[in-house]
Amino acid sequence: MPFKLNPHFFDSMHLDAAESIFYAGQLETVSAGVYEERFAEYDWRTLIPTRLLAPGEDDIKYRRYTGVGVAQFIVAYADDLPRVDLAGAETIVSAKDIGDSYGVSLKEVRRAAMVGTNVSAAKAIMARRAMEQKLQQVAETGSPERGLYGLINQPNVTIAAAGGTWATRTPAQIVADVNALVQGMRDDTKRIESPTDLLLPDAQYTLLATTPYQAGLETTILDFILKTNRYLRNITAWDSLKGAGAGGTNRIVAYRKAPDVLEGLVREFEELGPQVRNLETVTNCIAATGGVIVSLPMAVRYMDGV
Numbered sequence: 122m123p124f125k126l127n128p129h130f131f132d133s134m135h136l137d138a139a140e141s142i143f144y145a146g147q148l149e150t151v152s153a154g155v156y157e158e159r160f161a162e163y164d165w166r167t168l169i170p171t172r173l174l175a176p177g178e179d180d181i182k183y184r185r186y187t188g189v190g191v192a193q194f195i196v197a198y199a200d201d202l203p204r205v206d207l208a209g210a211e212t213i214v215s216a217k218d219i220g221d222s223y224g225v226s227l228k229e230v231r232r233a234a235m236v237g238t239n240v241s242a243a244k245a246i247m248a249r250r251a252m253e254q255k256l257q258q259v260a261e262t263g264s265p266e267r268g269l270y271g272l273i274n275q276p277n278v279t280i281a282a283a284g285g286t287w288a289t290r291t292p293a294q295i296v297a298d299v300n301a302l303v304q305g306m307r308d309d310t311k312r313i314e315s316p317t318d319l320l321l322p323d324a325q326y327t328l329l330a331t332t333p334y335q336a337g338l339e340t341t342i343l344d345f346i347l348k349t350n351r352y353l354r355n356i357t358a359w360d361s362l363k364g365a366g367a368g369g370t371n372r373i374v375a376y377r378k379a380p381d382v383l384e385g386l387v388r389e390f391e392e393l394g395p396q397v398r399n400l401e402t403v404t405n406c407i408a409a410t411g412g413v414i415v416s417l418p419m420a421v422r423y424m425d426g427v
Contacts, residue, residue, distance in 0.1 A: 152392055155245045163253045165260035168320070168357060169272060169413060170380040174216055174388040181214045181386060183414055216386060216411040217267050219255050223248045227400040241404075245392075248406045252390050259410045260385050261361040269412030272383065273320075273365050273374055277418040280367065281305055283426040287325055292334045292342045298424065299346055302375050303353065306422045314420040315352040316375035325371060325427050326358035366425030376421040383421065386411030 174181070223244035263270035270276065283298050284290065290298075299319070306314055321329070329343040340348075343356060355378075366372035376382060388409035395402040415421055 152245070154242060155249045155392065156390075158246055158249055160250060160253045163257040164357075164359075165257050165272075165385060168318070168359070168378070169260060169383060169385040170378065172380070172384040172386050174386055174409060174411070176388070178388070179216050179409070181216065181411055181414070182211065183214070183416055184211050214386065214411045214414060215268065216388065216409045217264070217269065218407060218409045219252065220405060220407040221248050221251050222403055222405045224398075224401045224403040230402075245404070248404075249390055252406060252408050256387060256408065256410055258361075259412050261359070262365070263412040269410065270415075272376075272385075272413045272415075272421075273359075273362055273372060273423075275413070275415050275418065275421060278415065278421045278423055279305070279309065279419070280423045280425055283424050285426070286371075287328055287427045292332060292345070295329070295342055296334075296346060296349075298427065299353075300350065302373070302422060302424045303350060306375060306419070307352075310419045314377055314417070316377055316420070316422065317352065317354045318376055318378045319353055319356045320359040320362060320374040321356065321427075322363040322371045322373070323358045323360045324363065325373065326356070329356070366423070368425075370426045373424045373427055374421065375424070377417075379420075382417045383413055383415045385413050 223241060225241040225244065229241070259269060259271060261271045262274050265274070281302055284294055284301075287295050287298070302319075303316055306316055326343075329346070330341055332342050334340050334342050334345040347353060347356065353375075359374075362372045362374065364371060390406060390408045393405045393407065395404045
């Protein structure tokens with residue numbers, strides 16, 4: 122959270138009283154602005170339900186569930202009704218810290234004080250942007266060497282194969298691929314799970330959004346899918362899916378967007394108090410991520426080769 126500073130904190134930088142007060146006030150203003158900044162290009166929070174980690178919450182225990190058991194007809198006064206239950210494997214994910222920093226020199230402070238401009242605002246926003254970029258990348262592809270996985274490279278998700286590369290297929294064949302992906306999830310889960318969201322690489326999304334389903338009609342392939350498939354609510358472009366499939370092929374992702382299916386684990390951006398180092402103040406920034414946890418792998422499905 123934004124911090125409050127004692128103006129005398131910077132005395133070791135040899136600031137006079139007016140400069141110290143100016144710099145302290147400016148840092149508080151910059152810090153508040155950094156937390157208010159929005160980065161629309163980093164969209165993982167809108168696509169993946171998010172779980173915020175508390176300070177010190179590093180090890181997250183969760184269970185990956187699969188339903189087992191069926192109901193049967195009751196014979197006479199049977200007292201041994203079949204049981205249904207959840208089979209689950211317990212897993213612990215350790216959130217990993219990430220960080221960066223920015224610094225402001227004594228000369229920059231004095232120059233800003235002379236003209237009354239903001240100090241280090243661009244540097245602070247860049248530090249926040251770098252952090253958001255890293256969180257986006259982990260939400261997409263994780264960091265398997267650190268035990269973290271993203272939405273598009275989960276190890277326990279079923280992978281289907283497209284009928285062929287979409288650029289060479291007819292609109293009807295493309296729609297058939299999408300319907301097969303959706304129906305495959307429903308069949309494998311006995312019609313319990315249905316995807317609500319579909320993610321496509323940019324090129325495939327553009328193809329769907331600009332190609333008429335039939336010649337002479339304004340309805341695009343994208344419009345047709347959303348109109349005729351009763352389960353899908355959103356289709357979104359995610360460029361990291363380009364080349365993410367087996368053998369470097371393109372991948373699409375279908376999933377039910379809900380916290381019981383998947384969650385992105387994050388401890389949000391935090392600025393620590395500035396540290397005076399000789400003629401510069403350095404502000405360290407930290408966050409943490411646990412990647413994406415998929416608790417119900419059957420509610421997520423990939424298709425490669427599009």
